[in-house]
Amino acid sequence: MIEWSEQHILMRDAVRRFVEAEIVPNLEEIEHGDTPPYEIMRKMVRTFGIDEIARARFAKQIAKAKEQEAAQAAQDGDPQGAEAESGTSKREDSDAPSEGAGDAAAMQIIPVIELSHYCPGIVTAMGVSAGLTAGAINAKGTVAQRERWALDLLTLDKIGAWAITEPGSGSDAFGGMKATARRDGDGYVLNGSKTFITNGPYADTIVFICKLDEGNAPRERKVVSFVLESGMAGLTQTKPMRKMGLHSSPTGELFIEDLRVGKDHLLGEREPKDGASRGGAKDTFSTERSGVAAMALGIVQQCMKLCVEYAKTRVQFGRPIGEFQLIQLKLAKMEVARMNIQNLVFRHIEMIDKGRKPSFAEASAMKLYSAQAAMEVCLEAVQLFGGNGYMAEFQVEQLCRDAKVLQIYGGTDEIQISQIARSLLAD
Amino acid sequence: MKILVTAKRVPDPESTIKVNSSGDGIEEAGIKWVVNPFDEIAIEEALRVKEAQGDAEVVVVSIGPSEAQEQLRTGLAMGADRAILVTGENLDTSAVAKILVKIVEKESPDIVITGKQAIDDDSNEVGQMTAQLLGWPQATFISELKIADDKSSAECTREVDGGMETISVPLPALITADLRLNEPRYASLPGIMKARKKPLEQIEAASLGVDTTPKIVIKSMAPPPAREAGRIVESVDELVTALQSEAKVL
Ligand SMILES: Cc1cc2nc3c(=O)[nH]c(=O)nc-3n(C[C@H](O)[C@H](O)[C@H](O)COP(=O)(O)OP(=O)(O)OC[C@H]3O[C@@H](n4cnc5c(N)ncnc54)[C@H](O)[C@@H]3O)c2cc1C
Numbered sequence: 001m002i003e004w005s006e007q008h009i010l011m012r013d014a015v016r017r018f019v020e021a022e023i024v025p026n027l028e029e030i031e032h033g034d035t036p037p038y039e040i041m042r043k044m045v046r047t048f049g050i051d052e053i054a055r056a057r058f059a060k061q062i063a064k065a066k067e068q069e070a071a072q073a074a075q076d077g078d079p080q081g082a083e084a085e086s087g088t089s090k091r092e093d094s095d096a097p098s099e100g101a102g103d104a105a106a107m108q109i110i111p112v113i114e115l116s117h118y119c120p121g122i123v124t125a126m127g128v129s130a131g132l133t134a135g136a137i138n139a140k141g142t143v144a145q146r147e148r149w150a151l152d153l154l155t156l157d158k159i160g161a162w163a164i165t166e167p168g169s170g171s172d173a174f175g176g177m178k179a180t181a182r183r184d185g186d187g188y189v190l191n192g193s194k195t196f197i198t199n200g201p202y203a204d205t206i207v208f209i210c211k212l213d214e215g216n217a218p219r220e221r222k223v224v225s226f227v228l229e230s231g232m233a234g235l236t237q238t239k240p241m242r243k244m245g246l247h248s249s250p251t252g253e254l255f256i257e258d259l260r261v262g263k264d265h266l267l268g269e270r271e272p273k274d275g276a277s278r279g280g281a282k283d284t285f286s287t288e289r290s291g292v293a294a295m296a297l298g299i300v301q302q303c304m305k306l307c308v309e310y311a312k313t314r315v316q317f318g319r320p321i322g323e324f325q326l327i328q329l330k331l332a333k334m335e336v337a338r339m340n341i342q343n344l345v346f347r348h349i350e351m352i353d354k355g356r357k358p359s360f361a362e363a364s365a366m367k368l369y370s371a372q373a374a375m376e377v378c379l380e381a382v383q384l385f386g387g388n389g390y391m392a393e394f395q396v397e398q399l400c401r402d403a404k405v406l407q408i409y410g411g412t413d414e415i416q417i418s419q420i421a422r423s424l425l426a427d
Numbered sequence: 428m429k430i431l432v433t434a435k436r437v438p439d440p441e442s443t444i445k446v447n448s449s450g451d452g453i454e455e456a457g458i459k460w461v462v463n464p465f466d467e468i469a470i471e472e473a474l475r476v477k478e479a480q481g482d483a484e485v486v487v488v489s490i491g492p493s494e495a496q497e498q499l500r501t502g503l504a505m506g507a508d509r510a511i512l513v514t515g516e517n518l519d520t521s522a523v524a525k526i527l528v529k530i531v532e533k534e535s536p537d538i539v540i541t542g543k544q545a546i547d548d549d550s551n552e553v554g555q556m557t558a559q560l561l562g563w564p565q566a567t568f569i570s571e572l573k574i575a576d577d578k579s580s581a582e583c584t585r586e587v588d589g590g591m592e593t594i595s596v597p598l599p600a601l602i603t604a605d606l607r608l609n610e611p612r613y614a615s616l617p618g619i620m621k622a623r624k625k626p627l628e629q630i631e632a633a634s635l636g637v638d639t640t641p642k643i644v645i646k647s648m649a650p651p652p653a654r655e656a657g658r659i660v661e662s663v664d665e666l667v668t669a670l671q672s673e674a675k676v677l
Binding site: 007015107 | 461497500501504612613614615616617618619620622623
């Protein structure tokens with residue numbers, strides 16, 4: 001793919017108009033006030049029929065999953081024959097990108113780019129809810145669990161949060177994880193604190209990732225995920241934390257204290273064999289990482305639009321600053337970054353279209369490059385605007401604060417680097 | 428019920444317009460093209476009538492360059508059922524009206540809805556001329572449309588100086604849409620996906636057997652004079668004097 005198709009451009013223009021009419025006039029309120037972004041997100045999803053598409057796709061997936069479950073139940077006369085893992089791996093195949101899916105992928109990526117021109121935070125809040133949280137439930141949940149929780153997240157009727165990070169474990173998410181589940185009768189008792197959780201303050205549905213405490217050493221414990229619902233006894237959702245940027249995405253802490261749940265809240269409704277559930281989390285990371293490239297592209301495009309205009313109109317020493325070579329260098333480098341990120345995004349769409357999934361290392365490389373490039377472009381944009389660049393009025397200030405998070409969440413730059421290197425050095 | 432709506436390709440109202448080097452048109456390079464905003468309102472109204480009536484068909488028509496396909500796709504993505512593109516160059520309003528008449532004769536719709544005017548030339552003529560040539564009743568600048576239960580007539584509210592006028596037109600009729608008729612929807616994702624598969628028929632203007640020789644020739648175009656910088660006056664007296672003697676508005 002070398003450029004957007006006519007159909008993509010129709011989508012882009014429609015979303016752009018929506019953003020200009022519904023988001024831009026409320027930007028001040030969303031970015032600097034206490035208004036959560038959820039009503040605007042819902043309006044967008046409904047306006048563009050994204051909920052309708054999600055419902056139709058979900059119905060198809062569930063029908064398929066039910067067939068598989070039935071086939072498997074019929075196949076194994078002995079109930080121990082069907083392992084949770086084999087069920088999971090089969091399902092992942094059916095959810096894997098199918099050939100010709102590039103267009104559908106592009107149609108999801110375009111709104112991400114357009115929203116990121118003004119509001120990378122909204123993309124994050126939406127992505128975590130409909131992408132990460134619903135994705136985790138769909139990948140690991142039973143049909144009953146998917147029907148109970150995933151669909152409402154996909155349509156944004158409910159807001160989701162996905163909680164792995166803890167005060168003591170971020171990059172080493174699994175290794176340092178302290179949150180636990182202990183068996184208790186036919187259910188579990190959960191404990192732990194989670195931090196930096198997107199949508200944490202307002203989430204209706206939370207995927208809580210913890211370790212099964214069977215009296216063994218923490219590093220050896222199996223990783224399990226539970227679905228929690230807002231209002232459960234023992235669950236505290238804090239107010240949004242103050243942060244550097246991404247103000248349109250509420251981030252909070254979760255405290256889980258002796259929270260009792262039934263087995264129906266354990267994703268998969270079966271304890272995994274050994275480290276099986278870590279694979280699921282890895283998949284989730286992969287998706288998140290390709291989303292970051294689309295956000296980076298949106299941020300870079302917007303910086304360039306603002307900078308080109310400013311370079312033409314801002315006059316110093318009797319000339320538009322665009323006539324100074326040092327300013328030209330900034331613009332040219334921004335364009336190179338924009339082309340590179342766009343190529344990565346196009347390649348990603350092309351791969352999906354061919355029914356292929358990027359490898360973990362490829363997704364890491366894509367995230368690393370796009371996040372760094374976006375940050376560099378934003379810093380240069382602030383510089384190009386001079387004092388105005390430092391002032392909130394000129395928008396590059398906000399984009400610059402927002403872009404920084406791309407290098408931190410979904411795995412820091414350093415972690416991406418080590419994962420890319422590890423795959424290069426592996427035999 | 429069949430509704431025919433128009434979708435003219437016009438420059439985005441947000442784009443900066445420059446006069447071309449020969450001074451008889453605008454510089455087209457780099458311009459973003461959109462559906463004429465009043466036509467978008469017309470399309471929205473047609474879709475609302477369809478949604479209310481159930482068994483209606485909406486046909487969207489554009490007359491102009493072959494690139495106007497893009498505008499027709501927008502109409503289809505909003506929800507129109509099929510599209511007709513009549514290609515031709517250098518067509519003035521009377522030529523466009525004559526072509527539209529041919530399409531109406533071919534399609535025999537119950538209602539034709541056009542925008543009250545196109546935002547590029549602001550002629551405000553095509554709807555009226557078409558109704559005249561067809562010998563159809565017309566309701567122009569409407570801000571509300573109600574189809575009678577027996578579908579034999581339409582009640583139209585028009586904005587007139589200092590108030591509203593409600594008229595009833597027997598169908599078939601031609602209607603032109605004003606700004607307050609509705610707020611057009613955004614093309615939805617399923618709408619956009621479906622639009623590609625909807626039929627888009629192309630017809631050459633020359634094949635319709637109408638005389639499209641322009642009656643209007645554009646001699647020259649000039650941008651409006653650049654606005655002069657404002658001036659802060661010291662007192663009310665100075666303001667009144669300036670308004671009287673310089674601006675000559677008092
Ligand atoms: C706005 C925002 C939203 C977030 N949303 C969520 C969410 O919804 N759910 C969730 O679970 N988490 C979320 N996070 C958490 C995020 O994933 C973590 O912050 C991130 O993974 C880094 O972990 P940490 O903050 O503990 O940093 P640390 O892991 O403590 O890292 C500190 C520094 O050490 C470096 N470092 C660590 N290990 C290595 C190593 N092996 N080699 C080299 N350098 C290393 C890091 O790169 C970093 O520079 C969010 C974070 C932010 C900022």
